[in-house]
Amino acid sequence: MSDVLLSATGVTKRFTVGSRGLLGGKVKLTAVDDVSLEIRRGETLGLVGESGCGKSSLARCLTKLYDIDSGSLTFDGRDITKTSRKDMQPLRREMQMIFQDPYGSLNPKRRVGSIIGDALAIHKMGDGPARKAKVQELMEVVGLNPEHFNRYPADFSGGQRQRIGIARALALKPKLIVCDEPVSALDVSIQAQVINLLQDLQKEFGLTYLFISHDLSVVQHISDRIAVMYLGRVIETGPSETIFSASAHPYTRALLSAKPAADPTAADRRERIVLAGDLPSPIAPPSGCRFHPRCPKAEMDCTTIVPTSDLLSGEGYERHFVDCLHPLRKDDELASFTPQIKDSIVTADVVSTGSEVGL
Numbered sequence: 001m002s003d004v005l006l007s008a009t010g011v012t013k014r015f016t017v018g019s020r021g022l023l024g025g026k027v028k029l030t031a032v033d034d035v036s037l038e039i040r041r042g043e044t045l046g047l048v049g050e051s052g053c054g055k056s057s058l059a060r061c062l063t064k065l066y067d068i069d070s071g072s073l074t075f076d077g078r079d080i081t082k083t084s085r086k087d088m089q090p091l092r093r094e095m096q097m098i099f100q101d102p103y104g105s106l107n108p109k110r111r112v113g114s115i116i117g118d119a120l121a122i123h124k125m126g127d128g129p130a131r132k133a134k135v136q137e138l139m140e141v142v143g144l145n146p147e148h149f150n151r152y153p154a155d156f157s158g159g160q161r162q163r164i165g166i167a168r169a170l171a172l173k174p175k176l177i178v179c180d181e182p183v184s185a186l187d188v189s190i191q192a193q194v195i196n197l198l199q200d201l202q203k204e205f206g207l208t209y210l211f212i213s214h215d216l217s218v219v220q221h222i223s224d225r226i227a228v229m230y231l232g233r234v235i236e237t238g239p240s241e242t243i244f245s246a247s248a249h250p251y252t253r254a255l256l257s258a259k260p261a262a263d264p265t266a267a268d269r270r271e272r273i274v275l276a277g278d279l280p281s282p283i284a285p286p287s288g289c290r291f292h293p294r295c296p297k298a299e300m301d302c303t304t305i306v307p308t309s310d311l312l313s314g315e316g317y318e319r320h321f322v323d324c325l326h327p328l329r330k331d332d333e334l335a336s337f338t339p340q341i342k343d344s345i346v347t348a349d350v351v352s353t354g355s356e357v358g359l
């Protein structure tokens, strides 16, 4: 059995977002552009990037909630690229999602027991009493009182509702759980409890996570490896430690500089890097490297050449890849570079214009 659970090669997803008049044809937006990645059994792959860069769309492509326009997907050794919705049904059990909004993703009119037990009923697993027992067992596993299975979502706090979402995802013993901003809507004090629960469940059930979050501290804490997205593309991947200590893509470096330092008074206080301009539209992305109009290291070749993944270091799952024609070395200071293409980078302390990398 291969230790790769999910593998994506050249995955692309376009949305039609309008038309250019009667004869002008359709306007397409490329939300996911030629993405290749692997998720190993039992690991947590963190997926980070600015809002709108395509994280959720990619997650939905990987789990076949969206049909992809091109590329290929394998899951647990099976090619699922062209698997129809109907044939995906048995596989759905093995790929579950936990969403950001523990309020919106639970039907307020249904009792918690039936919300958690839904999947068991759909997949015709066990009879009524067996399902109830299973639901109560799941509630216990995620730290909910099993006697509360007749209550409604409104009777639970935000953290408890996210536990309901986790119990629902666990019901069918999935292999992969995509966690799409699972703690972003929760109070900080509750976030750590839910993250700890996810980690405990991972150990207990051998789960594999794709963990999407804009909170880099959370991602650093939970991820074995990290993939960074920019405008539909994965532009850097590597072990969590490497990405946080020696990221090579100027975008990743800027993104990480926005993460609050653990100790803001420490001598190594990180310089906050502010990128000029907003995320360009995925309808008409910049030529060459998509990051070049905002990049402090961009040179003329970056405006025409689309960078491909280069291996910088490591072996096997420790490999560190970057899609950049002029990657940074560990000790390079981003702000010391003079922008080659246009004034596109400033430090937070010096200038007040420009947008901080908005996650």
Ligand SMILES: Nc1ncnc2c1ncn2[C@@H]1O[C@H](COP(=O)(O)OP(=O)(O)OP(=O)(O)O)[C@@H](O)[C@H]1O
Residues within 6 Å of the ligand: 015, 016, 017, 029, 030, 031, 049, 050, 051, 052, 053, 054, 055, 056, 057, 058, 282, 359
């Ligand atoms: N169903 C859709 N139809 C049209 N455009 C879409 C659709 N879903 C996403 N998009 C567009 O695709 C791009 C990527 O969106 P996506 O939601 O995947 O990004 P994201 O990184 O998950 O953002 P966020 O962190 O804000 O959730 C955006 O420009 C978005 O507007």
